[in-house]
Amino acid sequence: MIQASRESSSLDPPTFNPYDYSFHEDPYPTYRRLREEAPLYYNPELEFWALSRHADVVAAFRDSTRLSSANGVSLDPSAYGPNAHKVMSFLAMDDPRHMRMRQLVSKGFTPRRVADLEGRILEITLEYLEPALAAGEFDWISDVAGKLPMDVISELMGVPKSDRAEIRRLADLVVHREEGVLDVPVAAMDASLNLVGYFARMITERRAKETADLTSALLGAEIDGDRLSDDEIIGFMFLMVVAGNETTTKLLGNAMFWGAENKSEVRQVLSDPSRTPEWVEETLRYDTSSQLVARTAAEDIELHGSTIPAGDKVLLLIGSANRDSEVFDDADTFRIGRNSSQKIASFGGGVHFCLGAHLARLEATIALEQFARRVTDYDVDVDRCERVHSTNVRGFAALPMKVTDRH
Numbered sequence: 001m002i003q004a005s006r007e008s009s010s011l012d013p014p015t016f017n018p019y020d021y022s023f024h025e026d027p028y029p030t031y032r033r034l035r036e037e038a039p040l041y042y043n044p045e046l047e048f049w050a051l052s053r054h055a056d057v058v059a060a061f062r063d064s065t066r067l068s069s070a071n072g073v074s075l076d077p078s079a080y081g082p083n084a085h086k087v088m089s090f091l092a093m094d095d096p097r098h099m100r101m102r103q104l105v106s107k108g109f110t111p112r113r114v115a116d117l118e119g120r121i122l123e124i125t126l127e128y129l130e131p132a133l134a135a136g137e138f139d140w141i142s143d144v145a146g147k148l149p150m151d152v153i154s155e156l157m158g159v160p161k162s163d164r165a166e167i168r169r170l171a172d173l174v175v176h177r178e179e180g181v182l183d184v185p186v187a188a189m190d191a192s193l194n195l196v197g198y199f200a201r202m203i204t205e206r207r208a209k210e211t212a213d214l215t216s217a218l219l220g221a222e223i224d225g226d227r228l229s230d231d232e233i234i235g236f237m238f239l240m241v242v243a244g245n246e247t248t249t250k251l252l253g254n255a256m257f258w259g260a261e262n263k264s265e266v267r268q269v270l271s272d273p274s275r276t277p278e279w280v281e282e283t284l285r286y287d288t289s290s291q292l293v294a295r296t297a298a299e300d301i302e303l304h305g306s307t308i309p310a311g312d313k314v315l316l317l318i319g320s321a322n323r324d325s326e327v328f329d330d331a332d333t334f335r336i337g338r339n340s341s342q343k344i345a346s347f348g349g350g351v352h353f354c355l356g357a358h359l360a361r362l363e364a365t366i367a368l369e370q371f372a373r374r375v376t377d378y379d380v381d382v383d384r385c386e387r388v389h390s391t392n393v394r395g396f397a398a399l400p401m402k403v404t405d406r407h
């Protein structure tokens with residue numbers, strides 16, 4: 001592999017392959033080399049460009065005119081292509097199409113609706129956390145972090161309690177990938193169809209009888225006589241499942257893992273749970289669950305002495321931007337209390353800035369704060385942790401842990 005940037009003079013150029021399992025173990029040394037030696041990197045085999053510096057990633061997020069989302073925002077080609085918007089709703093659209101849908105959806109998905117969920121998020125958290133803590137030894141992912149985010153999305157949409165376990169099972173299948181296989185597995189496609197069918201039935205029911213949930217709110221959303229079609233509502237519900245479930249689960253897992261690896265830091269929170277938001281923010285910076293997004297160059301783009309030709313794929317390396325020492329002091333150290341929320345790239349930027357950022361932060365804060373109120377020390381069984389291998393999602397499929405001291 002070669003690097004594209006003329007800025008580099010290294011004889012041993014950095015290589016960056018987001019499919020490489022050893023890269024997943026610790027991507028940060030590679031990111032550092034990319035930032036320093038090849039800030040505009042080209043991988044000729046996988047045919048993508050990559051931006052790794054904070055300033056470039058932030059600028060790219062804001063440049064939605066020259067960097068299009070309409071061909072999908074994932075590196076993996078199989079799930080996207082020209083029909084990306086059918087799978088990923090307005091995440092994979094450009095303005096003005098994107099803006100129209102985002103504005104209509106925002107009529108229902110309001111900050112107020114998210115804030116009103118706080119009490120229910122607490123109840124759902126305790127439903128899973130209390131039995132786990134009573135057992136003393138448990139798997140943070142399968143027992144707590146893997147359940148909470150999808151249940152909260154179900155709560156938001158108005159999925160009845162009796163259906164939630166099944167909806168969670170389908171949602172997990174949708175994003176599940178077989179090791180080493182790039183194509184979307186048949187089970188994932190089946191699960192997607194089942195979810196779409198379920199959401200379609202929910203919409204029919206809400207048309208017959210309005211309720212107080214987000215589904216009814218989306219049906220009622222209107223701007224100057226324009227409304228969302230049923231397909232658009234289903235697309236958005238599906239997007240929440242894809243964008244808001246696994247990312248939040250992995251955030252919770254990464255927080256627990258890095259807390260255990262940095263005991264003197266996490267103890268500040270375990271002794272003062274009101275500092276939980278600082279634990280969440282530092283996890284979002286240090287090891288975020290959504291490591292990259294892709295764009296397609298809409299025109300030739302000159303950068304760092306090279307030209308990205310129109311039509312080429314460009315990766316925005318969020319995980320690297322968050323470790324850029326130009327922006328974060330001592331960037332490779334996990335340090336609670338940095339006050340860096342405004343600088344982290346974890347939720348993207350510009351017109352596609354994560355619509356669920358507030359919800360993700362609220363959920364993570366509630367779950368970790370409840371943990372911190374009950375636990376003064378814990379250990380993670382590092383040898384039995386299982387990492388997910390994905391080009392963009394970073395986190396654990398299994399995180400066995402033990403509570404060693406309580407309040």
Ligand code: HEM
Pocket residue numbers: 069073090091092102153239240243244245247248251288289290293294345346347348349351352353354355356357359360
């Ligand atoms: C967009 C990250 C949780 C809904 C995004 C983007 C990022 C991101 C990086 C920008 C994608 C791009 O520019 O192409 C995350 C992370 C999360 C999280 C790290 C958890 C830790 C959520 C949740 C929801 C959600 C809980 C909703 C339930 C969305 C939606 C978009 C989005 C709808 C598309 C916005 C648009 O295209 O205008 N997210 N997200 N996310 N996210 Fe999140």
